[in-house]
Amino acid sequence: MRGQVLGVDARTGAGQVAGDDGRRYTFGPDDWADRGEPAIGAYVDFETADTRALSIFPLPTAAQAVAVPAATPPRPRTDRNKFVAAIIAFLFGTLGIHRFYLGRTGSGIAMLVLTCTLVGLIVTGPWALIDTIRYLIMSEDEFAERYRR
Template identity: 70%
Template sequence: MRGQVLGVDVRTGHGLLAGDDGRRYTFLPEDWAPAGEPAIGQTVDFETSDTRALNVFPLPAVPAPAVAPAPPALPVSDRNKYVAAVLAFFLGTLGIHRFYLGRNGSGVAMLLLSLSMLGLILTGPWALIDTIRYLMMSDQEFAARYARHPR
């Protein structure tokens, strides 16, 4: 029969088991198998004689099933990469797409640069590169890079 150790007197070695049949059985030190000491909660296999457990053998502990760690939460963004790409394509020289994405510093730089003809030569390719980059970026990467953080 199988059961579980309920208690052991460390001075005398006498113990108490709960059998799978719902009954309780006592055991003496000589009833315990030579494989280790009895421990409370330990699962055992034993034979019975009335209310006494004989030939008590500890069963190997079954490892608890490994719990897989929760997958990391995917980043969520309230911004849309397609909206950012359209803004970059049509209004990119003014840096509007940068303001939309919360990159105010580079948005101001693009806006100020676009006031001069030389600046338009710089901000035009910059906006085109941003357009292509947004469209090539995965949704997860876009959300991770441009997610708004609550303050």
């Protein structure tokens, strides 16, 4: 009879085959007659005894169904480091240098111009401190997504 391997326990080698007759058959590691291990989705030829599959051989010409894990999307990449940005923001934040580092030239120029006035210094100080904290608590993926070039 022919069928398809439904599952295999990696620890024990026991598994289950769905036969072409619509029934399910169990097998043990001794029932696998080929070198190697049974693969989930493999099409096989086997003999039956009640609910057991015996002398199981993989079919070499049949297309093998292979379970492919779902592809994870690639992580966004950036050439900037969030810790470096946080240190620059903490040390030189009122000048907006961390903004230039991250490619945010417009807000960097705004911070630099505001720093030249006393009122602007009162604004850019907390702004830089908030940026420092925000960079440190932001996840790596979020930082890379937001500040990639």
